Amino acid sequence: MEGKLKDNYKNEIKKYQPKPKVFLNCIRAFIVGGLICLLGEVITKMFIGYFGFTEKNAGNPTIATLVLLSTLLTGIGVYDKIGQYAGAGSAVPVTGFANSMASAAIEHRSEGLVLGVATNMFKLAGSVIVFGVVSAYIVGLIRYAYRVFF
């Protein structure tokens, strides 16, 4: 007689679980992430071409525009749908960061502006900032050490 499913549950049930669509998700992330970056590039060129920015300082208004767009899309309930389709493609760019803040702010509006919105806004984005700063610090140290010794 065959063994029972529960004897080796975690392994035996794998055949019932849907396979993660790793390849498809990568393709989708690549396309959507790429499109967001392309949009960023278009916006940068626009700031340089029409508003007199230079290659160097067009970055900030570009990011601000993308953040604004992402926040708007979050507010009208579209960004989460893009996120389900694109995964990392829409989570990694700055638009994903804006979405994590805007969605938390909207969600906690019912608990008031201070303890609701302000306190919870960085609930998801906080980890990005913490690890962003820490890793920047470490990379900075390595770069400094490299300069001093080589």
Next chain:
Amino acid sequence: MALVGKQTWEFTNGVYVQSTGTAVGPTEKEGPLSGTFDFSFNNLHCDEENWELAERALMRKAIQICIDKSGKTTDDIDVFLAGDLLNQNITANFMARELQRPFLCLFGACSTSMETTGVAASLIDNGYANSALAATSSHNSTAERQYRYPTEYGGQKPDSATFTVTGSGCLLLSREVTSIKVKYATIGTVQDLGIKNPYDMGSAMAPAAAYTIVQHFKDTNSMPHDYDLIVTGDLSTVGAPICRQLVKDEGYDVSKVYDDCGLLIFDREHQKVFSGGSGCGCSAVVTYGHLFQEMNRGTYKRILVVATGALLSPTMIQQKESIPTIAHAVVFEST
């Protein structure tokens, strides 16, 4: 009332379903069981200011319809039993504040529907109440916000995830003979086979469902063919076949009569609900709506409803604990 076998209560004095009330949200309304709900809101906010109020509106509506249909008044209710998925059971507790009837709050995650029904039936059978109201609710957005991420957050969910049903179901039990009788309740034990993925609750809950189903068969000396339908609460496309196999491993083949409320409530081809519906509201609205209608039509004479609950806590998940699960079963019979 008598304890039959190890974990099953038999209601010997006759407990009957007087009336039911169901209220759901827009996604459920678009699903295949659309016509079986008493009321549906056409917006997820249920015309309220925030998600928590929306869920309470669902439960209020379900209770109101249930009481109205029974021809009784709120004052006639001797005990009110309710539970939901939110911290401190806020929907149930705040609803009880409005109802002002003796109140017992129960939590069994998504198994709460049959937990409240079973306990309510036992109170009536023993004469502690003449009429008992049992209600449960869940709301997609309150559940998302509490157990996962903000509703508008663009995170990607795997296909094994479930979609929390926005809905509330309520039923009123008493000794007055009606077309549906509550015959048995089998109280489950907590099962945990080590699943840690909160996006795969079907796999986590299947052992609890299987355990309760098998225990029910043993306690009542019954077999799968004694039932026209054995339905689990929210095991989804992942958990339902696992449950069927686990029960088969114990020598009972339920495949001919088995189904899952989470699979019945949505059209997975056309609705983006991942592997199916979940939540306390899922088994409640499907059972009190669709299944009871089918019983009254004569499609089913005897059904076993096994509400499955993942006793999930985001904090415990982060502390790397696995997910404890439970299932409670209730037998409904046509009279």
